[in-house]
Amino acid sequence: xxxxxxxxxxGGIGGLSAAIRLAVxxxxxxxxxxxxxxxxxxxxxxxxxxxxDTGPSVITMRHVFEDLFREAGRDFADYVRLLPVTPLTxxxxxxxxxxxxxxxxxxxxxxIERLEPRDVEGYLAYxxxxxxxxxITGPVFIYDRPPRPSSFRRVPPTDWxxxxxxxxxxxxxxxxxxxxxxxQLLGRFATxxxxxxxxxxxxLNVIAHVELTGGVWYPQGGIYRIAAAMRTLAEELGVEIRxxxxxxxxxxxxxxxxxxxxxxxxxxxxxxxxxxxxxxxTYQHLLSQTPAITARAERLRNYxxxxxxxxxxxxxxxxxxxxxxHNIFFSADYxxxxxxxxxxxxxxxxxxxxxxxxxxxxxxxxPAGCENWFVLVNMPPTSAGxxxxxxxxxxLDKLAAFGYDITDKIKSQTIYTPADLERMSxxxxxxxxxxxxxxxxxxFRRPHNRSREVRGLYFxxxxxxxxxxxxxxxxSGKVAxxxxxEDAGIR
Ligand SMILES: Cc1cc2nc3c(=O)[nH]c(=O)nc-3n(C[C@H](O)[C@H](O)[C@H](O)COP(=O)(O)OP(=O)(O)OC[C@H]3O[C@@H](n4cnc5c(N)ncnc54)[C@H](O)[C@@H]3O)c2cc1C
Numbered sequence: 001x002x003x004x005x006x007x008x009x010x011g012g013i014g015g016l017s018a019a020i021r022l023a024v025x026x027x028x029x030x031x032x033x034x035x036x037x038x039x040x041x042x043x044x045x046x047x048x049x050x051x052x053d054t055g056p057s058v059i060t061m062r063h064v065f066e067d068l069f070r071e072a073g074r075d076f077a078d079y080v081r082l083l084p085v086t087p088l089t090x091x092x093x094x095x096x097x098x099x100x101x102x103x104x105x106x107x108x109x110x111x112i113e114r115l116e117p118r119d120v121e122g123y124l125a126y127x128x129x130x131x132x133x134x135x136i137t138g139p140v141f142i143y144d145r146p147p148r149p150s151s152f153r154r155v156p157p158t159d160w161x162x163x164x165x166x167x168x169x170x171x172x173x174x175x176x177x178x179x180x181x182x183x184q185l186l187g188r189f190a191t192x193x194x195x196x197x198x199x200x201x202x203x204l205n206v207i208a209h210v211e212l213t214g215g216v217w218y219p220q221g222g223i224y225r226i227a228a229a230m231r232t233l234a235e236e237l238g239v240e241i242r243x244x245x246x247x248x249x250x251x252x253x254x255x256x257x258x259x260x261x262x263x264x265x266x267x268x269x270x271x272x273x274x275x276x277x278x279x280x281x282t283y284q285h286l287l288s289q290t291p292a293i294t295a296r297a298e299r300l301r302n303y304x305x306x307x308x309x310x311x312x313x314x315x316x317x318x319x320x321x322x323x324x325x326h327n328i329f330f331s332a333d334y335x336x337x338x339x340x341x342x343x344x345x346x347x348x349x350x351x352x353x354x355x356x357x358x359x360x361x362x363x364x365x366x367p368a369g370c371e372n373w374f375v376l377v378n379m380p381p382t383s384a385g386x387x388x389x390x391x392x393x394x395x396l397d398k399l400a401a402f403g404y405d406i407t408d409k410i411k412s413q414t415i416y417t418p419a420d421l422e423r424m425s426x427x428x429x430x431x432x433x434x435x436x437x438x439x440x441x442x443x444f445r446r447p448h449n450r451s452r453e454v455r456g457l458y459f460x461x462x463x464x465x466x467x468x469x470x471x472x473x474x475x476s477g478k479v480a481x482x483x484x485x486e487d488a489g490i491r
Pocket of ligand 1: 433
């Protein structure tokens with residue numbers, strides 16, 4: 001009898017990463033993806049002569065992708081050409097200050113010196129502090145399996161408080177730098193996991209270390225090249241990928257996975273299932289409701305989700321030499337903006353606007369003389385029931401106030417709201433990064449990569465350990481695959 005396959009529901013980055021690792025260890029793997037293309041939130045759109053990446057645009061921690069390909073005996077560089085992005089980001093402040101952030105220390109110090117000379121030493125101390133958090137938390141909370149109380153034994157007691165779990169990110173940042181612009185810039189890293197710098201634990205300053213020390217990378221051709229490369233590698237290793245194949249349910253007998261039911265199609269018997277779908281969505285919609293499943297779904301629904309997003313894909317006439325590859329147009333009152341997103345759950349009236357332009361690096365992403373703008377504003381998750389029909393106008397007005405009036409130059413426009421994000425990826429309430437990082441307990445409350453209720457069911461993706469963001473979900477695929485192999489007795 002042929003070996004029953006391992007079925008992975010969802011061809012997002014977490015699902016692809018798990019598939020590659022399982023295939024390397026000789027397992028038969030089938031990925032079932034509901035959309036016409038794989039990649040999940042890492043998507044791409046081509047329209048009116050323009051091309052955009054529709055999800056992630058900032059790639060850090062390149063070693064995570066290199067490790068994945070190395071495990072399969074391949075060199076990531078043969079699949080994807082990573083270019084360093086300089087400056088990392090160009091920041092625009094409402095008072096007219098423009099600040100280029102660099103991973104190169106002397107260039108960054110020069111920029112800071114222009115703002116506030118005393119912040120140069122504060123910034124260097126901040127980098128050392130963030131690097132220390134990474135050294136201590138990395139092996140236990142990022143690169144390994146979900147933490148348990150016993151995980152703390154691996155952290156020497158002298159290091160416990162050095163990871164700074166009790167203050168907020170912004171509270172810690174204030175101790176290092178004094179200029180409000182520097183505080184806003186460093187606080188923004190909370191949004192990389194969909195959180196607020198005024199609530200997220202200071203431990204998350206580790207994110208700044210990853211970007212400001214490790215740098216930001218752009219795959220030549222677009223971010224989607226990473227998803228495409230993972231697909232190529234998975235297929236080289238024999239993984240079967242079926243797109244436009246939505247899974248209706250995970251079938252279970254005696255609390256053990258038996259397979260999956262395809263919507264309007266066959267039942268596939270499986271030895272194990274990895275859900276790359278949002279964990280809350282999986283418990284709510286893909287599993288039959290037993291008391292234990294319902295109770296788990298209820299608990300998951302109680303987690304505060306990370307922020308969602310309002311996205312504009314704009315084809316813009318003209319070349320804007322004042323803009324870099326990554327640009328941030330900051331709000332005047334950052335705290336008020338996060339209060340809107342997480343407390344009053346309203347659309348920020350003065351949003352921070354992110355603009356990424358990949359045609360700066362890849363001219364063929366826009367027709368000659370034009371640019372492809374990917375515009376993102378953080379938003380409350382879907383059930384806030386926001387009416388965002390006119391929000392695009394507010395975004396354009398704000399860009400105009402910064403000197404970029406493009407209203408009459410737009411040749412192509414596509415808008416995605418939080419509800420669209422929920423529909424497209426199955427993300428509960430359209431959250432970009434799963435459960436919000438606004439609690440110091442998030443790392444411990446994150447749903448485990450192994451289901452407690454159903455044997456043979458595992459999770460890979462941004463809603464499980466170690467968290468959201470492309471490198472993290474790549475690692476989550478590794479954890480899910482390792483747990484599955486261990487349970488199956490496969491070394
Ligand atoms: C706008 C935006 C900007 C972002 N920016 C960044 C960034 O700059 N840097 C960064 O690192 N990260 C960023 N992220 C986060 C990053 O994209 C995600 O954390 C990551 O891509 C999520 O991967 P995942 O494996 O969790 O799966 P997902 O991408 O959520 O994929 C899940 C897959 O499952 C499929 N699926 C769902 N239900 C079913 C079903 N019933 N049957 C079959 N298939 C199903 C979906 O179609 C989807 O393909 C951003 C995300 C968004 C949306």
